[in-house]
Amino acid sequence: MEQDFSALDAILAKYRGRKGFLIPLLQEVQNELGYLSQSCMKYLADQVQVPAAEIFGVATFYSMFRLKPQGKHIVRVCKGTACHVSDANGIKAALLEALALPEGENTTSDMQFTLMEVACLGCCSLAPVIMIDDMTYGKLVPEAIPAILDKFRF
Amino acid sequence: MSEVTVKVGLASCGVAAGARDVYRTLEEYLEANPKPVKLLQTACIGMCFEEPIVEFNGSALGQMHVGKADPSNIIKTLEDYIAGIAPTENVILAEKLEGRHNALLHNQKRIVLRNCGVIDPKSLTDYEATGGYQALKKALQMDKNAIIEELKASGLRGRGGAGFSTGLKWSFAAKAVSEKKYVVCNADEGDPGAFMDRSALEGDPHNVIEGMIIGAYAMGADEGYIYCRAEYPMAIEHLKIAIEAAEAKGYLGKNILGTSFNFELHIKEGAGAFVCGEETALMQSIEGKRGMPTIRPPFPAESGLWGKPTNINNVETWANVTWIMINGAKAFRAFGTEKSPGTKVFALAGKIAGSGLIEVPMGIQIKDIIYKVGGGMKTAKPFKAVQMGGPSGGCIPAEKLDTIVDYDSITATGAIMGSGGMVVMDTGTCMVDVARFFLNFTQNESCGKCTFCRIGTKRMLEILTRITEGKGVLKDIEDLEELAENIIKGSLCGLGQTAPNPVLTTLRYFRDEYLAHIVDKRCPAGVCIPLLTYRIIPEKCIGCTACARKCPVHCISGTVKHAHVIDESKCIKCGACQKACKFDAVIKE
Numbered sequence: 001m002e003q004d005f006s007a008l009d010a011i012l013a014k015y016r017g018r019k020g021f022l023i024p025l026l027q028e029v030q031n032e033l034g035y036l037s038q039s040c041m042k043y044l045a046d047q048v049q050v051p052a053a054e055i056f057g058v059a060t061f062y063s064m065f066r067l068k069p070q071g072k073h074i075v076r077v078c079k080g081t082a083c084h085v086s087d088a089n090g091i092k093a094a095l096l097e098a099l100a101l102p103e104g105e106n107t108t109s110d111m112q113f114t115l116m117e118v119a120c121l122g123c124c125s126l127a128p129v130i131m132i133d134d135m136t137y138g139k140l141v142p143e144a145i146p147a148i149l150d151k152f153r154f
Numbered sequence: 155m156s157e158v159t160v161k162v163g164l165a166s167c168g169v170a171a172g173a174r175d176v177y178r179t180l181e182e183y184l185e186a187n188p189k190p191v192k193l194l195q196t197a198c199i200g201m202c203f204e205e206p207i208v209e210f211n212g213s214a215l216g217q218m219h220v221g222k223a224d225p226s227n228i229i230k231t232l233e234d235y236i237a238g239i240a241p242t243e244n245v246i247l248a249e250k251l252e253g254r255h256n257a258l259l260h261n262q263k264r265i266v267l268r269n270c271g272v273i274d275p276k277s278l279t280d281y282e283a284t285g286g287y288q289a290l291k292k293a294l295q296m297d298k299n300a301i302i303e304e305l306k307a308s309g310l311r312g313r314g315g316a317g318f319s320t321g322l323k324w325s326f327a328a329k330a331v332s333e334k335k336y337v338v339c340n341a342d343e344g345d346p347g348a349f350m351d352r353s354a355l356e357g358d359p360h361n362v363i364e365g366m367i368i369g370a371y372a373m374g375a376d377e378g379y380i381y382c383r384a385e386y387p388m389a390i391e392h393l394k395i396a397i398e399a400a401e402a403k404g405y406l407g408k409n410i411l412g413t414s415f416n417f418e419l420h421i422k423e424g425a426g427a428f429v430c431g432e433e434t435a436l437m438q439s440i441e442g443k444r445g446m447p448t449i450r451p452p453f454p455a456e457s458g459l460w461g462k463p464t465n466i467n468n469v470e471t472w473a474n475v476t477w478i479m480i481n482g483a484k485a486f487r488a489f490g491t492e493k494s495p496g497t498k499v500f501a502l503a504g505k506i507a508g509s510g511l512i513e514v515p516m517g518i519q520i521k522d523i524i525y526k527v528g529g530g531m532k533t534a535k536p537f538k539a540v541q542m543g544g545p546s547g548g549c550i551p552a553e554k555l556d557t558i559v560d561y562d563s564i565t566a567t568g569a570i571m572g573s574g575g576m577v578v579m580d581t582g583t584c585m586v587d588v589a590r591f592f593l594n595f596t597q598n599e600s601c602g603k604c605t606f607c608r609i610g611t612k613r614m615l616e617i618l619t620r621i622t623e624g625k626g627v628l629k630d631i632e633d634l635e636e637l638a639e640n641i642i643k644g645s646l647c648g649l650g651q652t653a654p655n656p657v658l659t660t661l662r663y664f665r666d667e668y669l670a671h672i673v674d675k676r677c678p679a680g681v682c683i684p685l686l687t688y689r690i691i692p693e694k695c696i697g698c699t700a701c702a703r704k705c706p707v708h709c710i711s712g713t714v715k716h717a718h719v720i721d722e723s724k725c726i727k728c729g730a731c732q733k734a735c736k737f738d739a740v741i742k743e
Contacts, residue, residue, distance in 0.1 A: 019460065022442030023425050027384075061444040061601075062425035064384060080346030081541060081577045082503035084591050119428065119595065120346035121385060123167050124503030124577070125202030125510050134387065136170035 005043040008032065012047050022050065022058055026065060035066040071107045071114035073152045075099075075132050080120030082127040087142075091128045092117070094142035098149050112153065158191045158212040158236055162223075163205065163271060165198035165356045166388050167349075167510075172224075173206035179225040180232065191232070197357030197392075199271025201255060202510035204246050207271075214238040216249035258508055261527050263489055265497050266473040267513045270357030275392050278399040281360040287405055289479035293368045294413055301372040302328055305475070307483035309495040314340060314431075314468030315543065315572040316648070317494070317561035323465060326455035327373045330463035335375035337366055338459070338466040340436060341382040341389070344428040345544025346595065348575030350499040351469035353511050355382065355389035358473070359396035363419065365475035367405065370417045373465055378417065381436050383424040393421055428545075428599035432647045433466045435601065446601045447647035468573065470499055490516030494560035504541075504577040505532045514559070521555040524578060535580035539663070543572025545592045545599075546652030548659025549585060568659040570652065584681035585664040586671055590618040592656035596649065607650030610641040614657060622682040626672040631661065680742045683727050687743050690731075692717035694739035701731035701740060 011028050015021040029044065030036055036059050045052035059065040077092050095115055099108050107114040123129045126138025130148075137148055162168070162177040180193055199207055204221030208228065211217050213235050220231055221244045231241050240251050247253040264270075273280035281287070293301055306321030327335060339362060343351040355362060366378050382390050397419055400406040408416045422440050429435045430445040437459050439445040458464025474496060478486050487495045494516040500523065503509050508529035520540060524530065531537055539549040548569035550557060557563050564571045579588070597611040614637050617630045638654030645651050661668060670676045677685040690701070690710075695717040702710040702718055709725050712718030720731065720740075732740040 020422070020440050020442040023439065024423070027423065027425065057444055058442070062427050064426035081544070081575070081588075081591070082347050082509075084346075085504050085577065085579060085583050085588070118385065119344065119599075120348070122343070122349035122352045123170050123202075124347055124349055124501060124575075125167055125205075126170055127503065129170070136166070138167075138170045 076118045078121045078129045082124035086127040094145040161194045161209040163207045167202040168205045171205035198353045200511035219247040221246040289476035308486040313470035327465035336459045336464040337378040339380040342431040347577040350574045365472035505580040506578040541577040543570035551663040584679035585660040589660045596653040606641045606644030700734045704730045704734040
C-alpha cells in the first residue's frame with residue numbers, strides 16, 4: 001500500500017531550492033516521523049528531484065539517521081574516553097539487563113526505549129554518563145540504572 | 155544596602171549535575187520573599203567537578219563561588235551570605251575568604267574563556283558590557299591586510315590540532331580572487347574526552363561570532379557557516395540566540411555598522427560523523443553530501459564550499475581573534491612560547507581531581523597542568539599516563555610529564571596537541587585496552603574511502619581484541635607496527651593518518667604491558683576480563699557469606715565462619731563478590 005506522506009509537504013516547501021538542504025531536511029523529517037523509512041526516502045527523492053540512492057547514501061552515512069522505528073525514549077550511553085575509563089561498559093551491561101532487549105535489537109519490544117551508544121556527550125567530568133531524551137545523568141554506578149529508567153516508564 | 159547578585163552556572167555540565175533545580179529553588183524563593191537580590195544565569199566557569207556552582211556578589215563577604223550547590227541548602231547559603239556569614243563548606247573560590255580552589259586559578263590565563271562563567275551568554279548587552287563588538291568596530295576602521303598582518307604577527311596557530319598559522323591561512327583565502335567566498339567555523343568537536351568548544355560556544359557565543367565577522371571582513375567573504383555537532387543542543391541554542399541578537403543590532407547582515415560590508419551567518423547541525431571534523435569532509439557535509447574527505451590540493455582557500463574560496467578555523471581559533479584585535483599581537487605573544495604563542499584551553503577528564511575546563515599559557519609543563527591546575531589525582535591510585543589528542547593522539551607516560559605544552563614538543567612524544575582533550579589515567583587503566591578503545595572508535599568512524607584506513611584499522615582492532623582476550627602471539631606486535639606504518643602512508647585524510655597513534659604510543663611507552671598480555675596472559679591493571687582471576691584470601695575471609703549470596707552463578711562455596719572458595723571453572727568474572735566483601739578478602743589478579 002502506498003503510504004501518504006503529504007504531511008511532509010510543509011517541511012519540503014521550506015527546503016526546496018535551498019543550497020545544501022538535504023541533511024537539515026532529513027533531520028526535520030526524522031523529527032516529525034521518528035525515523036526514515038524506505039518509502040519515505042523514495043517520496044522525498046521524487047519531491048526534491050534527488051536520486052533515492054543519494055538520499056539513502058546520506059541517511060546511512062550519518063549515525064543520527066535511523067532507518068527503523070524507534071522507542072518512545074532514546075537512551076544514549078556515552079562511550080567516550082573518560083566514560084570508558086570510568087566503567088561505561090558496566091553501565092551498558094546494567095542497561096541491557098534492565099531493558100531486556102531482544103537478541104540483536106536495540107529497541108524494547110514494547111517500543112518504550114531505544115538504546116544507542118554515542119562517542120561522547122561532552123560531559124566528561126561527570127563520567128560515566130547517559131542521556132535519556134534530553135536529560136543527562138552523570139557519575140553513575142550500574143546499580144542506579146533501574147531507578148533512572150523507571151522514571152520514564154508509565 | 156547594596157544589591158546582592160546570585161549567578162547560577164547553567165551550562166550542560168551544570169544542568170546535568172542538577173543546576174536547574176537550584177536555579178528554580180532560588181527563583182521560587184525570591185518570588186515568594188521579595189528581596190534586593192538579583193538572580194542571574196551564566197555558563198561554565200570550568201570547575202565541572204564542583205557543579206552545580208553558584209556565584210554570590212555584593213555583600214560584605216565579597217565575591218564568592220559555592221560548589222556542589224543543592225536545592226536543600228541553597229536558601230540558607232543565600233540568607234547567610236546576605237547577613238555576612240560565610241558557609242562552613244563548599245566555598246570554592248572567594249575574594250576575601252579561603253576558597254579551597256583559589257590556587258587552581260593561579261597558573262591559568264583566560265583569553266578564550268575570559269567571559270565564560272562570567273556573563274549571561276544569552277545576553278548581547280552582557281557581552282557588550284565586557285567590550286564586546288569593540289574589536290569589530292576597530293577592525294572595520296583598519297585596512298584588511300593590516301588585520302591579517304596583525305594576526306600573522308601574533309603567531310596564532312590553528313587550535314583544532316594541526317597548528318597551522320592562522321594569519322597565513324587567512325592570507326591565502328584573502329588572495330583568492332572570487333566574487334563569492336565563505337568562512338566556516340568548525341564546531342564538530344568529535345574527539346571523545348574533549349569539550350572545550352562546547353563550553354566556549356555555550357558560555358560566550360558572541361566572541362566566536364565576532365571573530366568570524368572580522369575574519370570574513372578581512373578575507374572578503376560575505377557568508378559563513380558554523381558547523382556544530384547535534385549532540386550539543388545548548389551550544390546550538392545559544393548560537394541561534396546570539397546570531398539573532400547580532401543581526402538586530404546591525405553586527406550581522408547587510409551594511410554592518412553602516413559600512414558597505416555584508417555578512418550572513420548560518421548554523422549547520424552535524425548529523426553524527428566524526429570524520430566531518432576534517433575540513434574537506436565538513437564542507438561536503440555542509441553541501442548536503444556524505445562527509446567523505448577529498449584530495450588536497452585544491453585547498454579550501456582556492457576551492458572550498460561549492461567550489462568557492464573558503465577559510466575554515468576551529469572554534470577556539472576564532473575565539474582568539476577578538477582579543478588579539480583589541481590587545482594587539484605583542485600582548486598575545488607575552489603568553490606562551492616563541493613558536494606557540496598564546497594560551498590553550500584543555501578539557502581535563504578521567505582520573506583527575508579537578509576535571510573541567512582550564513586555559514593555560516603555552517609552555518607550561520604537563521606536570522603542572524595535572525598537579526597544580528588540575529589538583530592532582532582523584533584517588534589514591536598513582537598517575538600512569540595522560541591521553542592527549544583523542545583518537546588521533548597518544549598516551550604520554552609519567553616519565554615524560556615534564557614535556558612542555560607547545561605543538562612541537564607534544565608531537566615529539568608521539569601524541570599530538572589535538573583540540574585539547576586530556577584524559578588522565580591511573581594504574582587501574584590498561585593501556586592495551588585504551589589502544590583497543592581508540593581503534594574501535596576510528597574503525598567505526600572511518601568513512602571507508604581509503605582501503606588502508608577502512609580495512610587496516612579493522613585488522614588492527616582484531617589483533618588488539620585478541621591480545622586483550624589472552625589469545626595474542628608475539629608476532630602480533632610486529633603486525634601492528636607494520637599495519638600502522640601502512641595506514642599512515644596510505645590514507646588521504648587526518649583520520650586515517652593519525653588513527654594508529656594510540657597504538658604506536660602505547661607500544662612505545664607501555665610495551666611491557668603488551669608483553670604481559672601476550673606472554674604471561676596477564677592484565678597488570680586488572681581490566682581485561684578474560685585474563686582475570688578472582689580469588690579469596692583465606693586469612694582475610696571471616697566467612698560472612700556475603701559474597702556467596704551475591705554470586706550470580708553460585709560458584710562460591712563455604713560455610714558460615716569458615717573461609718570461602720571460588721570455583722574458577724564456573725566464575726564469570728563479574729566482580730560482584732569483590733564488591734560485596736567488606737573485608738578486602740576477594741582479590742582480582
